[in-house]
Amino acid sequence: MFTRVLTLSALLSASLFAGQYATTVKPLYADATSKKVIGKLLPTAEVEILKEEGNRVLVSISGYQDAGKPAIYYVAGKRILNAGFDGKSGVEFKKNGSEIVDGKTYEKVSVTAWTDKTDLTSDVAPLYAKAKDLFSQNCSMCHGLHPEKEFSANQWPSMFKSMAGRTGIDKKDYQLVIEYLQKNAKDMQ
């Protein structure tokens, strides 16, 4: 009996601590109950779940910071957002190293914040597949598809937004497609 309980809790904690990915733009909060939104987690951004309370989870978000901006980027030197915070939110960016890209230093950081348990998945592949479908089906209606590699990670958001209104892509999926395009841009491996 005792070993069974142990095995179960080991299993539970394994799934609790495995990487999870936001499926949509998710509000971030300072604690487990507050309704005040202090930031946003972007679709496909990876988080680590640290604990669970009620309908919320405390997550750790890692990435890079650019010149003290209240945001966490996926890689150093490119504006691919993992999360963005209200400048007055007072969240603590824990620094654990830095990276230099084109002579500019980017701090490696992590932040903890609360978010609702919903709209998180352990499998990111279907999210990228959905984004790729939305992009290739909607962006080839009036002209040939402009491939992912035509633009850089920093160029894609404004390029996509200038065209998205002409498509049937649901507004709630814009950020998902943008993340997909940026992560597959010409200056990404």
Ligand code: HEC
């Ligand atoms: C309803 C028709 C239509 C749809 C749908 C459409 N486009 Fe376009 N696109 C155009 C037209 C027309 C132009 C020519 C320039 C203009 O009108 O702005 C263009 C131009 C472009 C260009 C060239 C711009 C430049 O400055 O060289 C790119 C890149 C592009 N579209 C990407 C996209 C993407 C990405 C999507 C999907 C989000 C998309 N388009 C969906 C009509 C469309």
